[in-house]
Amino acid sequence: MLRNCRQFLRAGVCGVLLCSVLVSLASAGARQWPHEQSRLKPDSEIVWGSLENGFRYAIKPVSSSPGRVSMRFVVSVGSLDEATNERGLSHFVEHMAFAGTRNYPKGELGRFFQKLGMDYGGDVTAFTYHDRTVYHLELPRNDVGLVDQSLEVFRDYADGILFEPSNVEVERQVILRERQVRDSPQSKLSELSLNLAMEGTLVPERSPIGTNEVILTADSDRLKAFYRKWYRPELMTLVVVGDVDITKLEEQIAAMFSSLESADGEAPQREIGSPVRRESVRTELLPMNGVDRFHVEALRCWDEGSYEDSWKTRERDYVRSFATELLNERVRQQVDGINNEFAYYRRYLGLPYVSFAVSVGGDEWYHAADWSDYLLRQGFKYGFQNEEIEKVRASWLRYNENQVKRYSALGPQEIIDGLVDSIETGKVYLGIKDLSAFHNKILKKINRRSVKSAFRDCWDFDAMTYLVAGNIEDGVDPNLVAASLHFVRLMDLPHYVPVVVEKFAVEKRETQGSVVDEEVIEGMENAFSIQFENNTRLTWMNTTLAPGAVEVLVRVGGGMLAYVGENPTTHELALNAMFRSGFGEHSMEELFSALRAKVDNFGFSASEFDAFEFACTGDEAGVELFLQVVAGYLAEPRISEEAFEITQNKYRQSRVLELDGVNEGFRELQRLIFKDEKAFHEPRIDEIDTASVEESREWLLPELMEGFLEVIIVGDMQKQVAIDLVLKTLASLPLRKIDKEEFSTARRLDFDMPLGDYAIRYDGAKGDNAFGVVAWNMGTFDVSMREGAALFLLSKILENRVNDKIRQELGKSYSPMVNYQSLPAYDDVRFLRADVDCLAEDAQLVLELTRSITQEFLRGELSSEEVERAAMPLQDSLKAAWRDDQFLATMVLSGMYEYENSVQYALMYRDGILLELTPDELMDAARKFIKDDRRLSVALIPSIDADGVGESQVRAVPMPVAVEQ
Numbered sequence: 028m029l030r031n032c033r034q035f036l037r038a039g040v041c042g043v044l045l046c047s048v049l050v051s052l053a054s055a056g057a058r059q060w061p062h063e064q065s066r067l068k069p070d071s072e073i074v075w076g077s078l079e080n081g082f083r084y085a086i087k088p089v090s091s092s093p094g095r096v097s098m099r100f101v102v103s104v105g106s107l108d109e110a111t112n113e114r115g116l117s118h119f120v121e122h123m124a125f126a127g128t129r130n131y132p133k134g135e136l137g138r139f140f141q142k143l144g145m146d147y148g149g150d151v152t153a154f155t156y157h158d159r160t161v162y163h164l165e166l167p168r169n170d171v172g173l174v175d176q177s178l179e180v181f182r183d184y185a186d187g188i189l190f191e192p193s194n195v196e197v198e199r200q201v202i203l204r205e206r207q208v209r210d211s212p213q214s215k216l217s218e219l220s221l222n223l224a225m226e227g228t229l230v231p232e233r234s235p236i237g238t239n240e241v242i243l244t245a246d247s248d249r250l251k252a253f254y255r256k257w258y259r260p261e262l263m264t265l266v267v268v269g270d271v272d273i274t275k276l277e278e279q280i281a282a283m284f285s286s287l288e289s290a291d292g293e294a295p296q297r298e299i300g301s302p303v304r305r306e307s308v309r310t311e312l313l314p315m316n317g318v319d320r321f322h323v324e325a326l327r328c329w330d331e332g333s334y335e336d337s338w339k340t341r342e343r344d345y346v347r348s349f350a351t352e353l354l355n356e357r358v359r360q361q362v363d364g365i366n367n368e369f370a371y372y373r374r375y376l377g378l379p380y381v382s383f384a385v386s387v388g389g390d391e392w393y394h395a396a397d398w399s400d401y402l403l404r405q406g407f408k409y410g411f412q413n414e415e416i417e418k419v420r421a422s423w424l425r426y427n428e429n430q431v432k433r434y435s436a437l438g439p440q441e442i443i444d445g446l447v448d449s450i451e452t453g454k455v456y457l458g459i460k461d462l463s464a465f466h467n468k469i470l471k472k473i474n475r476r477s478v479k480s481a482f483r484d485c486w487d488f489d490a491m492t493y494l495v496a497g498n499i500e501d502g503v504d505p506n507l508v509a510a511s512l513h514f515v516r517l518m519d520l521p522h523y524v525p526v527v528v529e530k531f532a533v534e535k536r537e538t539q540g541s542v543v544d545e546e547v548i549e550g551m552e553n554a555f556s557i558q559f560e561n562n563t564r565l566t567w568m569n570t571t572l573a574p575g576a577v578e579v580l581v582r583v584g585g586g587m588l589a590y591v592g593e594n595p596t597t598h599e600l601a602l603n604a605m606f607r608s609g610f611g612e613h614s615m616e617e618l619f620s621a622l623r624a625k626v627d628n629f630g631f632s633a634s635e636f637d638a639f640e641f642a643c644t645g646d647e648a649g650v651e652l653f654l655q656v657v658a659g660y661l662a663e664p665r666i667s668e669e670a671f672e673i674t675q676n677k678y679r680q681s682r683v684l685e686l687d688g689v690n691e692g693f694r695e696l697q698r699l700i701f702k703d704e705k706a707f708h709e710p711r712i713d714e715i716d717t718a719s720v721e722e723s724r725e726w727l728l729p730e731l732m733e734g735f736l737e738v739i740i741v742g743d744m745q746k747q748v749a750i751d752l753v754l755k756t757l758a759s760l761p762l763r764k765i766d767k768e769e770f771s772t773a774r775r776l777d778f779d780m781p782l783g784d785y786a787i788r789y790d791g792a793k794g795d796n797a798f799g800v801v802a803w804n805m806g807t808f809d810v811s812m813r814e815g816a817a818l819f820l821l822s823k824i825l826e827n828r829v830n831d832k833i834r835q836e837l838g839k840s841y842s843p844m845v846n847y848q849s850l851p852a853y854d855d856v857r858f859l860r861a862d863v864d865c866l867a868e869d870a871q872l873v874l875e876l877t878r879s880i881t882q883e884f885l886r887g888e889l890s891s892e893e894v895e896r897a898a899m900p901l902q903d904s905l906k907a908a909w910r911d912d913q914f915l916a917t918m919v920l921s922g923m924y925e926y927e928n929s930v931q932y933a934l935m936y937r938d939g940i941l942l943e944l945t946p947d948e949l950m951d952a953a954r955k956f957i958k959d960d961r962r963l964s965v966a967l968i969p970s971i972d973a974d975g976v977g978e979s980q981v982r983a984v985p986m987p988v989a990v991e992q
Contacts (some may be wrong), residue, residue: 029089030884037751050777053436055965058081058083058261058262060075060083060085060375060450061336061450061454061455061456062075062425062451062455062456063943064335064336064453065335065336065337065455066337066338067337067338067455067457068334068455068457068458068461069455069456069457069458070087070456070458070459071201071458072087072088072305072458073085073086073087073446074086074087074273074277076277076280078260078280078281078284079262079285079286080260080261080284080285080287080289081259081261081262081263081289082261082263082264082265082266082284082285082287082459083263083264083265084264084265084267084277084280085264085265085266085267085446085450086266086267086268086271086273086276086277087267087268087282087442087443087446088269088270088271088273089268089269089270089271089437089438089439089442089741091435091436091437091438092269092438092439092907092910093170093270094167094168094169094270094457095165095166095167095169095269095270095438095439095440095907096165096166096169096174096267096268096269096270096271096439097163097164097165097166097267097268097269097438097439097440097442097443098163098164098165098177098181098265098266098267098443099160099161099162099164099265099266099267099443099444099447099874100161100162100164100181100184100185100263100264100265101159101160101161101263101264101265101266101447101450101451102158102160102161102184102185102257102258102262102263103158103159103262103263103264103451104117104159104160104257104258104262105117105155105156105157105158105159105160105228105235105368106118106155106156106233106234106235106237107157107158107230107233107297107299108158108257108295109233109237109253109295111232111328112241112243113253113974114232114233114234114237114238114239115202115235115236115237115241115242115245116237116241116245116249116250116253117155117160117235117241117253117257118155118202118235118236118237119198119199119202119237119245119250120160120188120250120253120254120258121153121154121155121160121162122198122201122202123188123189123190123194123195123198123250124153124162124183124184124188124192125137125153126189126194126195126197127188127189127190127191127194128180128183128184128187128188128189129183129187129189130178130179130180130183130187131183133191133194133835134831134835137835138165138892139176139898141827141896141897141899141900143166143167143168143173143899144167144168144519144899144902144903145148145164145165145166145167145900145903146902146903146904155235156235157230157233157235157376158297158376158451159451161447162181162184163250164177164180164181165439165440166269167903167906167907169269169270171275171279172278174271174279175279175283178265178279178280178284179218179281179283180885181283181285181286182266182283184258185260185263185284185287186252186258186287186288189416190247190250190251190254191247191740192246192247195245195246195247195250196838197835197836197837198838199242199243199245199246199838200370200419200837200838200839201834201838201841202236202237202242204838204839204840204841204864204865205236205840205841206236206239206242207796207866208379208796208841208842208864209236213277215313215826216313216322217494217730218234219311219324219494219544220324220382220384220494223309223311223326223492223494224302224326224328224380224382224492225302225328225375225376226302226303227300227301227302227303228299228300228301228302228376228378229298229299229300230299230376236875242557246701250440255290256290256294257294259289259290259294260284260287260288260289261289261294262294263284263287264447264450264451264720265280265284266446266447266450267442268439268442268443268446269439270439288621295511298566299376300930301330302328302329302330304330304490305327305490305491305492305606306489306490307490308488308489308490308491308492308493308509308512309491309492309493309509310396310492310493310494310495310505310506310507310508310512311492311493311494311495311505312495312496312499312503312505312507312508313494313495313496313497313499314496314498314499316333316496319500320497321343321386321387321392321395321495321496321497322384322385322386322494322495322496322497323384323385323386323387323392323395323396323399323493323494323495324382324383324384324385324493324494324495325382325383325384325396325399325400325403325488325491325492325493326380326381326382326383326486326491326492326494327380327381327485327486327490327491327492328375328378328379328380328381329378329379329490330378331378331379333342333377334374334377334453336453336454336455336776338465338987341465342469343481343484344372344374344379345466345469346374346473346477346478347372347379347470347481347482347484347485348479349412349419349423349470349473349478349481350372350406350478350479350482350485351370351371351372351381351485351486352419352423352485353406353411353415353416353419353478353481353482354369354370354383354402354403354406354482354486355367355368355369355370356415356418356419357406357415357523357525358370358385358402360525360616360620362385369383369384369385370382370383370384372485374452377452377453379484379485381485381486383399383403383486385398385399386962392495392497393495393507393508393511393911394511395495396495396511396512396630397495397512397515398512399493400488400491400493400512400515400516400519401515401525403486403488403491404488404516404520405483405520405522405523406479406486407482407483407486407487407488407524409479409519409522410475410476410478410479410482410522411475411478411479411482411523411783412475412523412525413475414525415525415532416475416478416856417718418624420470420473421624422623422624423466423470424467424470425625425646427463427466427467427470428463428575428578429646430459430463430625431460431463432574432575432576433573433574433575433576435574436571436572436573438572438907438910439842441527464571465637474669484603490692493508493509493512494495495508503653529783539754539755539758539759540559540560540561540753540754540758540760541559541560541754541758541761542557542558542559542560542750542754543558543559543560544557544558545557545558548566548568548923548930549930549931550930550934551568551920551930551934552568553568553569553570553956554566554567554568554569554920555567555568555746556923556924557750557753559753559754559757559758560758561736561758561759561760561761561762561763562735562736562762562763562764562765563736563737563738563753563757563758563760563763564735564736564737564738564924565738565739565740565749565750565753565758566737566738566739566740566920566921566923567739567741567744567746567749567750567923568740568741568746568915568916568920569742569743569745569746570741570743570912570915571743571911572743572911572912573742573743573744574743575646575743576627576644576645576646576742576743576912577644577645577646577650577740577741577742577744577912578642578643578644578739578740578741578742578912578913578915578916578917579642579643579644579645579650579653579654579739579740579916580640580642580738580756580916580917580921581640581641581654581657581736581737581738581739581757582638582639582640582736582737582738582739582921582922583638583639583640583641583661583730583731583734583735583736583737584638584639584730584731584733584735584767585637585638585730585734585735585767585769585770585773586636586637586638586639586640586730586732587636587637587852587976588636588637588767588770588773588774588852589726589730589734589770589773590705590706590726591726592722592726593705594705594710594714594717594718594719594722595705595708595709595710595714596675596678596708596710596714596715596717596718597718597719597722597726598706598721598726599678599709599710600671600674600675600678600718600723601666601723601726601727602631602632602639603674603678604666604667604670604671604673604674604675604720604723605660605664605665605666605670605723605727605728605731606631607670607673607674608665608666608667608670609665610659610660610662610663610664610665611659611663613659615670618656618659621652621656622643622649622652622653622656623646625645625649625652625653626643626644626645626649626652626653627643627644627645627649628643628644629641629642629643629644629645629653630642630643636706636850636852636853637767637770637851637852637922637925638737638922639727639730639731641653641657642917647744647748647752650740650744650752651752651755651756654752654753654755654756655756657756657757658756658757658759658760660731661731661732661736661757661760662732662760662761664727664731664732665728666720666723666727666728668720671720671723675715675716678715679712679715679716682712682715688789688790688796688965688969689789689796689797689798689969691789691790692787692789692798692967692968693798693967694708694709694711694786695789696787696800696965696967697709698814699781699785699787699963699965700780700781700802700858700963701778701780702779702780702781703847704776704778725861729899732760732761733763733764734762734763734764734767734810735763735764735765735766735767735920735924736757736760737921737924738753738757739752739916739917739921740916741912741913741915741916742912744760766924766925767925773785774852774853774854774856775853775855776853776855776856777855778804778806778807778853778855779855780802780804780806780858780963781963782804782875782960782961782962782963783962783964784965785963785964785965785966786870786965786966786967786968787965787966787967787968788968788969788970789967789969789970790969790970796864796872796969797864797865797866797867797869797966797967797968798862798863798864798865798870798966798967799861799862799863799865799869799870799871799873799874799877799964799965799966799967799970800860800861800862800863800963800964800965800966800967801860801861801863801874801877801878801881801962801963801964802858802859802860802861802962802963802965803858803859803860803881803956803957803958803961803962803963804857804858804961804962804963805818805857805858805859805956805957806855806856806857806858807855807959808850808857808955808956810857810956812928812932812935813940813944814952814955814956815847815849816935816936816940816941816944817849817944817948817949817953818847818857818859818952818956819901819941820894820897820898820901820941820944820949821847821859821949821952821953821957822845822846822847822859822896823845823897823900823901824889824893824894825845825859825861825880825881825884825899825948826843826844826845826861827893827896827897828846828880828884829843829861829863829876829877829880832876832880833863833876833877833880835877839865839866839869839872839873839876840863840864840873841864843861843862843863843864844860844861844862844863845859845860845861846859846860846862847859848860849862851922851925851926851929859956859957861877861881864878866954867968867969870966870967870968871966874964874965874966877964878959878962878964881959882959883953884953884958885953888946888950889946889949889950890946891946893946894944894945894946894949898941898942898944899942901941902939902941902942905936905937905941906937909937918933919933
């Protein structure tokens with residue numbers, strides 16, 4: 028399964044990800060653990076073991092999630108190990124692991140794990156990287172039998188994949204579909220930027236998805252040969268994190284894997300080469316037809332010789348990351364960034380790698396490269412100022428402190444992938460206290476000199492490659508960027524002048540509120556509802572799920588329920604324009620700069636159609652600042668003409684610069700489903716310029732100043748502390764509305780979804796993805812709480828059937844989904860919806876198959892086994908969600924004053940209603956609510972002239988359907 032390599036470089040895991048490693052592949056029994064090659068001491072809780080045949084295992088006991096166990100089976104082979112005529116075989120083998128093994132015929136593996144409560148594709152999945160293949164399992168229970176069966180599955184992956192020819196053919200089609208999904212402008216851009224940086228290495232020639240030629244021609248024999256060559260015990264590592272009996276688990280591992288036999292001879296050594304050493308700037312242009320966005324990126328990868336994990340090399344990398352974050356802060360100040368990461372420093376395949384990317388529009392796009400180069404040269408020549416360093420230092424010290432507090436509460440799934448990555452990249456996995464102490468030591472001694480030196484190590488502007496991608500006109504000189512850079516470098520380079528942002532200080536309010544009522548929330552532990560004198564409501568729940576961390580959600584007014592405008596641009600712009608306007612004497616830049624320094628994250632939206640929402644995650648000091656900022660905005664909300672125009676321009680640009688055309692198709696689908704209900708629409712491009720600031724003010728400002736005000740605080744904060752924080756902030760505001768009864772009429776939406784068959788063509792020049800969407804309207808039916816649960820479970824049952832037929836049997840889709848959708852704000856908005864990705868030429872077939880699968884289901888019977896297969900993963904995920912503060916705040920406790928029995932409804936799901944539903948009960952609900960005469964079928968397909976970016980390697984032939992019904 029592939030994902031975007033750009034996402035890995037910036038964040039972590041995604042699809043056939045490209046991962047860092049520089050590990051030699053040697054003979055059985057010879058591989059060492061990273062800490063055996065370093066003076067660094069690993070986490071003392073981890074048990075490191077190996078068998079005589081070279082098979083290794085690492086076990087880390089974690090008790091934060093009783094009974095839960097995360098397991099990873101890692102084979103140190105990826106696309107870098109493929110020969111020229113094997114490109115794509117490592118990923119193909121990974122697919123075949125799920126298409127039939129010695130003990131689990133095709134289809135049985137998914138059913139087996141779903142019955143045990145593991146979601147096939149969520150808890151049970153795999154990824155192929157440049158350097159390794161990783162198989163995932165998430166066990167909901169740690170009983171010996173389940174652990175042993177899971178190890179048996181891994182043993183089947185190790186030497187029991189069958190490679191039946193018929194299954195090879197199906198998986199070939201799935202991989203081609205997967206390749207087509209990834210053949211998007213963004214993927215092409217990510218691949219090109221990586222390849223430019225890594226030129227000289229094997230990386231540009233070894234994309235994990237492989238080549239079309241190999242995918243189309245690989246047969247069972249070729250796959251078997253590759254499998255036998257690389258799937259050998261000395262290249263395998265089992266990693267287990269969770270609530271385990273170490274002694275018993277080691278016995279099980281030995282019993283399961285000791286008999287694994289290696290292939291003849293030694294595995295070949297991996298040679299990736301070295302990146303080209305550049306002595307001058309290089310520029311590259313990538314024309315992207317139909318995309319008005321210009322992506323400008325400065326990047327560099329270089330070779331420093333063999334990497335050894337030591338305190339010295341870690342300090343060097345940490346200071347480089349710190350220096351790069353200083354560059355990020357400068358960019359945020361200049362482009363109104365909130366939490367964006369424009370630049371990063373990483374190690375990739377053991378090699379240091381930097382990237383600095385921005386998106387721009389307009390005819391003089393090449394000046395973005397000038398501006399980027401200007402900032403890099405300023406940092407390179409002059410370094411950074413003390414006040415810049417102190418701001419980032421304080422933020423990073425706070426982050427390290429919170430990491431130590433919260434680590435003990437992390438679940439196995441939050442730990443294991445970091446452990447796997449450390450093993451495969453040859454880095455010692457340190458205990459959290461040792462790691463934090465080391466980072467704090469570095470932070471305390473960082474100064475202008477060390478930061479400037481680290482910045483120069485990374486951002487050598489004379490050795491950068493500049494990549495510009497966008498709607499570049501024919502005939503543009505490829506040397507345009509280089510010529511522009513040369514010209515601006517002849518000019519004087521002044522010192523950087525920081526944007527002056529005053530330290531945020533909230534004026535104390537003259538009066539504070541008082542508590543007038545308090546009651547226990549029935550069914551919830553350590554949870555209370557508190558009402559203040561000004562009618563503000565506080566819902567508080569104390570947990571220790573994330574020590575030192577608190578989730579806060581502030582819900583104000585009616586949100587989309589209060590929207591009556593004609594132009595949907597209004598509800599896309601108003602809240603952002605209000606924030607951009609600031610309040611009192613405080614600018615947005617000042618406020619957001621203060622928030623970035625104090626809280627983990629923050630955001631705002633007109634969410635769920637029934638309130639304006641402001642959210643943050645942070646510690647006590649961060650929460651206090653956040654509530655002060657929200658109170659300031661609610662006391663003095665405004666939307667200035669200038670802020671509205673800036674917001675309007677930025678929104679227009681974000682839409683014009685959007686890469687994936689299918690998003691526009693889904694916007695039109697939303698308009699089709701909700702017809703004239705503008706609150707559900709996103710604007711078309713031509714509507715953006717006609718939006719008015721007056722309409723935004725009329726809708727938003729009265730709601731913020733007077734609307735019903737609800738605060739939810741969940742996490743590691745005592746009740747009195749939470750009350751005192753609200754008393755000093757939101758409870759001191761003028762009197763608020765006591766309820767939201769005035770929106771009772773708005774909630775009675777006349778939902779009249781169109782029926783029949785439609786096709787929506789989107790701008791295919793922005794991508795070739797197609798979808799078949801089928802929805803069944805249930806809006807006019809009365810649905811009880813139990814029937815709602817039945818429909819939720821039915822969506823998973825139907826998804827399994829669609830997946831079994833369309834993906835597993837026919838290979839016509841990569842990731843089909845079926846969901847039951849309802850909105851608490853609107854009782855009459857309910858529908859079951861299937862979204863099936865496909866080739867454009869298969870869209871009509873997919874629609875017909877989805878409809879026939881559903882009709883066959885309604886005519887047939889439902890077994891207890893099939894119900895259990897669908898219910899167990901859903902129930903297990905619900906149980907796990909209740910160990911997450913954000914879920915408790917946003918999904919359980921929010922809106923409890925508006926929706927009767929909402930908490931009891933959530934408790935009903937938690938306590939197992941999905942496991943109580945019988946096959947007869949489910950079939951009764953299905954036949955009652957899923958009606959073919961209430962069906963909408965829509966083909967979302969690229970336009971006739973779809974050509975993607977360059978020449979697509981998997982073509983999508985448009986189907987001959989009309990645009991209209």
